Amino acid sequence: MVVYRGLPPMNHGPSRMKPLRNGKPSSLLYELPPLGMDEDALALDIRRYFGSFLGRDKHCRSSHYPYRAFVLAVRDRLMERYKRTRIAYEKADAKHAYYLSLEFLIGRSLGNALLNLGLTGPGTAAIKRLGLDIEELIDNEHDAGLGNGGLGRLAACFLDSCATLRLPVMGYGIRYEYGMFRQNIEQGRQVEEPDHWLRDGNPWELERPEHTKRVQYGGRTEHVQDPRGRIFVRWVDSKDVLAVPYDIMVPGFKNETVNVLRLWSAAATDEFDLGEFNAGSYPESVAAKNAAENITMVLYPNDASENGKELRLRQQYFLASASLQDVIERWELHHGDDFSSFADKNCFQLNDTHPSCAVPELMRLLMDEQGLDWDEAWMIVSSTMAYTNHTLLPEALEKWPVRLFGQLLPRLLEIVYEINARFLNEVSRRWPGDNERLARMSLIEEGDEPQIRMAYLAIVGSFSVNGVAALHSDLLQKGLFRDFYDLWPTKFNNKTNGVTQRRWLASANPELAALISDSIGEDWITNLADLKKLENFADKAEFAKRWRKVKRLNKERLAELVKQDCKVVFNPDALFDVQVKRIHEYKRQLLNILHVIHLYARLKNGETANWTDRCVLIGGKAAPGYVMAKCIISLVCKVAEVVNNDPDINGRLKVAFLPNYRVSAMEIIAPGTDLSEQISTAGKEASGTGNMKFMMNGAVTIGTLDGANIEILEEAGLDNFFLFGLTAEQVEAARRNYDPDAIIKSDPDLKRVMTLLESGHFNRFEKGLFDLIIAAIRSPGDPWLVAADFRSFIDAQSKAADAYRDQNRWTRMSILNVANSGKFSTDRTMEEYNAEIWKLEPVTAG
């Protein structure tokens, strides 16, 4: 087979390094005795790293260097396991899955690495012996905020579970220089500050310049014939960018497995600069270099697609192309140009449509670079790609203007057109003459500005399409993707999300974890369903007492955070009522704050019979351009200011907006929460995963029948869940003749809330500040039906307050929530992905 390789060789990093004369490293270089896993060995390594590698001494006053030294000692232990794992995978000739995601919201790594390596005890002791405090060191780590929210955090939990299940799964993502922005609150307004998380270096990553890839942009295609008459396509005159990989190791729980997350960073090519330089424009060449490196500069901070931004498309293609080239490079190492078993050994999971350029890109690589014909290539692509959808909001579906796509990725556009032509052929064979259906299903949406529908591209290119909770998957099949479900019903499936109990219970809530393990053993750490055994303890007074004590401690910890970051004092005896997540109208933080205003009005009116003291915490970031979301943050802040400073309220109600909500904050928040707010308009939240973290930590949910709440309710039972609101079906019906003004008139409580809000009581010095919000609530077109669910929300809240006053009853509910949270482990989720989509064999490493 003739293989065309049109690209000049790379001149980056390793190519400048001198090769070994006989081409092989001495085995003495890489075969090492295993590192000690005890306190002594760790303490010695930490001292050596601190004094020798980092060159610090007694004058070092910062806890940063001891932290660094500790991380390096831990990383060595990850590294040796990573190598053994790789050898085991190679030996087993294991099939691999690749999780392609524009986001991995990792948070901090130290605590998790210690836990999974079984080093928490020895590490804590070693640090103590060196006269330091482990919590203080852990606090030095800047969150790796390479994600917006749910979708990014899910990717991180998935990697933890895959490593724990010994599955050969590798993550591929982008190493953004700037992660999710830091949120400051100034005068009740969100102010964004860039998150330069790599400023102090990232001791967890390892640069791998020898695996650098070249990614093409722009230029044009040439269709040329080889001597045997075969047509080949060359992508020429492109402006290329290098993708340099950085690896982060992902340990499984005490199983000797270490998988890897490979993050790509953009770098300019050398010839690029030289060309410009020889033409006499040195500054332009340096500027061009900058433009190339801009590709991985910053994470887009919106968690609903912001359409049409060229840089975003560059990022998406950058990830897809570099990752696929990387997999193919490894394939060629063992199989040369024989791709006949490629599909048996590889599987790509697309985390939403963001990496869906992978579909046409793999076609291109197989045809243009490897010389396969269309049918061979399509067979491989359509049996290795799987797509996960994470949203039901039609406005959040990604589309790219054909014009932009063609300018940036001319070869990919040709391939997309060909995929579409063949696909529409299939549709018209199935439904002859149904032109409306053809237009509906086409990968190209026609109009003034024709657009590529990326979700459709992903569906057509994949053998599996899944939603992330039962209701969500159901609604995808009945609604958004109905035509595709009619065509290929067996492609569609559900994989209900989860979270990793290692981070979200064992590590975030060590006291509760210890109490649980004390009662039912430690199996739950890798088999969460085991928590069911806690049901036997729900009515044991002694156990309940210990449970309450742990919750109390965690509430004190949370109160400390709130005091530090919000300057508001929370009383740990009060009901801690928490809603933390991205700020979105569909998530209805607004409904939450209306309830707060209702409570405030009650107190002001002396309606304090059966009162329950309550502390309400709301946190989350708004996309910088999302005006309404920012307005909602302001409302929370202003209501907090009024309520907290009103002497009539006297501490019986407290409200705080927590700035800069992030993974490491949730690790303190979830354990200290009593009531978990999951109050989205039914049919809008695909799954939710915060809901699971709260449940696992003994919070009771107040929620709608939306996303995974439905499954949480199924597991916990109606007695242990505060249910309210319209169902997804009722929401659709209610929209048709929705009259919020009538609802407000007929409900005295809602009327009173609206009167307070409209009187300007919360914005006395900024008239009109909340007009947008008031108009939204009163609009017959309000898609989120805030007024419609107000009454049932208030009633459910009042039931929650009553339940909390009976501390025995509440503790029982809390225990039963944890006992029934077993389903919501990503271990279960990953087992389902593997059994039904990836079909990998677990491999024992070490």
Ligand code: 26Q
């Ligand atoms: C797309 C294009 C351009 C710019 C940004 C984006 C973009 C980025 C992030 C679009 C969407 C996201 C993130 C979506 C997300 O986090 N969805 C959540 O996924 C969770 C995990 O499945 C679910 O639990 C949540 O219900 C869902 O909202």
